[in-house]
Amino acid sequence: MPNKITPAVRTNNITYAVRDIVVLANQVAKSGKEMLYLNIGDPNLFDFEPPRHLVDATYKAMLENKNGYAPSSGIKEAIDAIEREAERKGITNVHDIFVTTGASEAIDICLTALVNDGENVLTPTPGYPLYTAIASKLQMMENPYYLNEENGWLPDIEDIKSKINYKTRAIILINPNNPTGSLYTEENLRQIVELALEHNLVIFADEIYDKLLFDGKKHISIASLNKDVSCITFGGLSKNYMVPGFRIGWGIVSGRKEVLADYIEAINKILRARLSANHPEQYGIKPSLEGSQEHLVIAMQKLTRRRDLTVEMLNSIPGISCVKPEGAFYAFPRLHMKQPDSHFVAELIKETGVVVVPGSGFGQVPGTQHFRVVFLPNEQILEKAYKAIGDFYQKYLEKYPDLIEV
Template identity: 55%
Template sequence: MLSKVIPSKRTQNIEYAIRDIVVEAEKRKERGGDLIYLNIGDPVLFDFRTPSHLIEATYKAMLEHHTGYSASEGVDVAVQAIKEDAIKKGIEPYEVLITTGASEAIDFALSSLVNNGENVLVPSPGYPLYNALLARLIGEARPYKLDEEKNWEPDLDHMASQIDDKTRAIVVINPNNPTGAVYTEETLRGIVELARKHNLVVLCDEIYEKLILNGQPHISLASLDKELPVVTFNGLSKCYLAPGFRIGWAVVSGAPELVEDYTEAMRKLARARLCASHPKQFAIPAALNGAQGHIQDAIDKLRRRRDLTVERLNAIPGISCQVPNGAFYAFPKIEVDCNDKEWVKSLIRETGVVVVHGSGFGSLPETPHFRLVFLPPEDVLNEAYDRIEKFMKQYS
């Protein structure tokens, strides 16, 4: 007799709140209710469009029959464009790996580094993919605090207290998802100092690096120390408005004798999965070396929508919101006694406004929060905030 298939233990603790919350939204939809989606960071769902020169470069590559497998690390012209871009930011690249989205690059970096029982410091709040991947690896995602009172800058003292002899790396997300914080050079140098002191790798997620909303310069951490092992993640999904292309990359930097074996482990994983999408890799040089006008257009839209978001949310009794300086997320605090996941479920059921509970982005802070994207046009955002305001009056 056939028996039930039992899933592996490594999947038991994997959660991804950004997508998981959609289950609650589908229930309202089945009942005939409308929905305002503020949960997914996909600009193309709204009034942002992938630049035409990226699409044209991909189409041209297909017409030129770049439809077989590419080199596992990526096509030469794309790798070279990434290296040149890294050098402009002050990074000295040792290796570039082109991947199926930045998510695969993150997977390669963690899988090549972390053994069972070892830990990696992750920002809390922070992007939940790191926690999910570490759960699969049976490693520990050890949270370090971001200080809400200091505009969500990392708490370096708390970060230091979380390091032990099983720590392998520090994850830095800058600009941060979900808070929109953009870190200062002082903070980044403090992280470099800790990594050097404890012989750690730094994994830098810079996927929103060009979407800075207050004119503050973005500093790549890898540019601050040429010897320290750093893996910098980036891609086409956010700044180049092409999330569906699923094209990302990892730039490995640091002293060659320190990173060569680690880099070869990542290459092994790249070879095992063959390659990223061959024709879409040709969008990389088109993006990095081509017209950049869409970025300022996006920033102008996002700045207006950010300002509207902060103004509207801070005017709602029971909600407060720090000003996000990068990306397109806000991470408001719910200043009433509640479980933020249950609060979000109630908000979706009663108003149709789909946001994500703050606890889905890590165990810290302990106070309730939620994340929303301010990508939609102002009229849609105003309608969402009207509904949240009405909900809070009833909830209180």
């Protein structure tokens, strides 16, 4: 018998908790148990729809046979619209804009063009698992910095300072944050800008949820705070415009041209090599960014009710606490216990059919336990799910009384 094909070492540590947990959920679903899915941030699975003018523009492009390859960086109409969006966000000194297959591809390309084996990037913890997956692929050294739960999940500036070393190339920000829903303050962002300038770091500003804000809050793009800081601002249609399946994202490179020129060319080498992002969907960018935003008003009315319900019900469960999200559609409640959250979540799914994602899949301060919920479903589903979580948690603690956090 021939030897097994050995996969590349770089794949050993690639995990994606959001999807990985579905394997167990599918097994439980086969038993006939009713499933309540609070694990995937896809608005289209629930009562959210994209603006009609976005869909119409894309359909029109397809009918006009805009179905071949696009320019590597994207069509001019889209690039120009993204540049005007950058101006509205206060971002100046822009030197390059490119359209990609979702913001995920933009992030992957920009990390690939920057980081060598053994170098590191400061990565928010908790944070979106895409970044750790790419880090593993690129054989980057892990360098997590922590968000402070006691301070509304803002980045811990002192922790960031302590983690910077001579092999640190960049710092990643997810604002609003996935999985916590936190929205960063101007003071916090300015402190990060100063660190980036001092250590010549590139800021990766993931702002994919920048229009999904609660309570009249305003989003501040970190690139808008300093025209000299090297920054790539990532955005896309997936979340704000409710078309995650379109896979349309982008990157905006700003800062000092003399510092960024070689890096920009490296990014474009990769863009050219992979040909182009989806072509007809790019014709939806301009009408999305510049057309009616009424769908956001409707979406935020729904999400505000669901956010408030989430915070109220989860905080009413003894042994669980939840910081109030200020953006996106996620919450990251804490389990005040010593048992690994992965065990709690697995047992929860098997017992109740409620599917959440363990906090360990996003990273967290060592010794703490969390889980992420997506509050996109309607209030009836959320109420049922949170009641099931509360009932199950009390039984769980009775079963493992020595694991209660003191």
